[in-house]
Amino acid sequence: MKVYDGAMKFCPYCGTPLVELYEGGRMRPMCPAEGCGFKHYGDHSIGTGAVVLRGDSILLVERRTNTRSWWQIPGGYVEIDEEIQPAIEREVLEEAGIEARVQEVVGFRHAAGLQPERPVSNIYVIFKLEAISGEPRPDNDETFDAGFFTLEQIEAMPTVSSMSRWAIELVLAEQHPGFQLEPFREGLTRPGNTLYGRAR
């Protein structure tokens, strides 16, 4: 089985045409250039979303395309050189004007790369955050409205993303703590690494 056909033809580091070689149980595009060693495992990305609580209200943002609009929890992609916790706090501030602090991981969605023309895979990690300061305002670029809403209000809104709704219900029904950031420990975590696990 191949990773996929033809989506990447040249090495992104040295420009050499890639060849298909068997590695790790399947054929993959790999760079044959001496000393390069690039192997294309596919395009994996990481997204993150935030259930931000202020009292018992939750922060939602409105997104729009040319044809529709809907509400969801704020969030976005994690940059390649960015730790995930600052990334979600940054997205909440950018998209909704709210300064918030991560408390724990609520859950994640893994989307396997099933589109044959450009297979990408993505993990979307949802955090619970506590609002610290600020009043909701959209950025008028990716978000066009923002506000805190009670569960009752959210249930009456017709266009809330089903995954956002799922995460909000988990946070509000919380019985057990979610995964939490393990404090940095020499020999366990390395700079740039963050580790999350069940609370002890």
Ligand SMILES: [Zn+2]
């Ligand atoms: Zn190369």
